[in-house]
Amino acid sequence: MSAYRGRLAPTPTGPLHAGHAATFRLAHDRARAAGGHLVLRIEDIDPQRCRPEFAAACLEDLRWLGLTWDDGPVFQSERRAGFLALWELLRDGGWIYPSPHSRRDLERAPLAPHEDEPLFPPEWRQPPAPAAEWPSPAGTNWRFRVPDGEAITFTDERCGRVERVAGRDFGDFVVWRRDDVPAYELAVVADDVAMGITEIVRGEDLLTSTARQLLLYRALGATPPAFYHAPLVRDAAGRRLAKRDAARSLRALREAGVRPDEI
Ligand code: GLU
Numbered sequence: 001m002s003a004y005r006g007r008l009a010p011t012p013t014g015p016l017h018a019g020h021a022a023t024f025r026l027a028h029d030r031a032r033a034a035g036g037h038l039v040l041r042i043e044d045i046d047p048q049r050c051r052p053e054f055a056a057a058c059l060e061d062l063r064w065l066g067l068t069w070d071d072g073p074v075f076q077s078e079r080r081a082g083f084l085a086l087w088e089l090l091r092d093g094g095w096i097y098p099s100p101h102s103r104r105d106l107e108r109a110p111l112a113p114h115e116d117e118p119l120f121p122p123e124w125r126q127p128p129a130p131a132a133e134w135p136s137p138a139g140t141n142w143r144f145r146v147p148d149g150e151a152i153t154f155t156d157e158r159c160g161r162v163e164r165v166a167g168r169d170f171g172d173f174v175v176w177r178r179d180d181v182p183a184y185e186l187a188v189v190a191d192d193v194a195m196g197i198t199e200i201v202r203g204e205d206l207l208t209s210t211a212r213q214l215l216l217y218r219a220l221g222a223t224p225p226a227f228y229h230a231p232l233v234r235d236a237a238g239r240r241l242a243k244r245d246a247a248r249s250l251r252a253l254r255e256a257g258v259r260p261d262e263i
Contacts, residue, residue: 004036005198008062008069009188011043012054015249016061019203019233019241021263026230027201028067039195040072045187047077048179061250065260076187079194083182086190086220087137087175090144094128095219096175098140103174120171122148142176144185144215152211157228159204164211173212185209189216197225204229205240 008024010016031038042058044050059073090096106118125145148167156162164170175186182190192200202210207229217224232240241248253263 002035003198004031004034005039005196006031006034006036006201007039007041007192007195007197008067009041009043009202010055010058010062012051012058013046013049014054015251016058017233017241017248017250018253018263021061021065021250022233023201023203023230024062024067025065026228028069030199030201030228034199036198037071038069039074039197040069041074041076041191041195042072043076043184043187045076045083045182045184047181050077057251061254064250064254065263074195076191079187079191080182082190082194083187084137086186086216087142087182088131090175090186090216090219091129091134091137091142092131093219096142096144097126097128098134099124099126099143099172099174100140102141102178119167120173122167122171125172137176138180139178141174141178143172144175144212144219146170146172146212146215152214154210154214154224154227156207157199157226158231159207159229162207162210162229164208166211166215170208170212175216185212185216189213189220189222192225193217193220193222199226199228201228201230203232205232 006027008027010020028038042055044055101124103117106120109118109121120143146166150166151163152166153161153163173185174183176182210227214224234240250263
């Protein structure tokens, strides 16, 4: 086996659709073409939105598509210790701060609309928190302080040079939630580092997230993997497929007699 280590990382918040199938197929084929190792990681950290029945359905859909993996399924809901360890490192390094402002406050604030979510206003920033006062993250949101004005760049295997400017394209982002759930950005970096992932294949809707995650790699002193951002699948009207479009789920297509190779 080569040194290539990839992952399939579904979030079990709903049924998989053709967009997921396309990204997972690419991730699978790139790992296989490299003679590499592929892990299946179920990103079920959010107990409000994830359901065991969606996770089970994901596994079934991936198998039906003919994808194989060498490790897993590994469930992020069972990996809290690693996420907490990363939160502690970020707290001790002064990279993050407790933030009383919620996503809802942000949505209510009169800010310019934004691609992803409204830009977090720098005047809402707080100082970093001493470990003695915050032995654990529960009870508040924690945000990463971004270096305003710095261009975060990387070379994507498909999209080429990508640039996102901190403080303009994205602001201070949540790494741990008030309800004591690690945020996606933190969990994904913790696991990609812990699992020694060498290339991340994900949808191009996550390009800005990748820029955020590069800041976490830097804070950790870890080397980031390579990135391949896959094209998004759109419907006839040009809209991105979403989990709520149950009619377009892989399951519904299968029940309608569509074969995996036709997907
Ligand atoms: N779990 C994420 C999703 O389903 C993908 C995360 C990633 O590739 O980092 O959108």
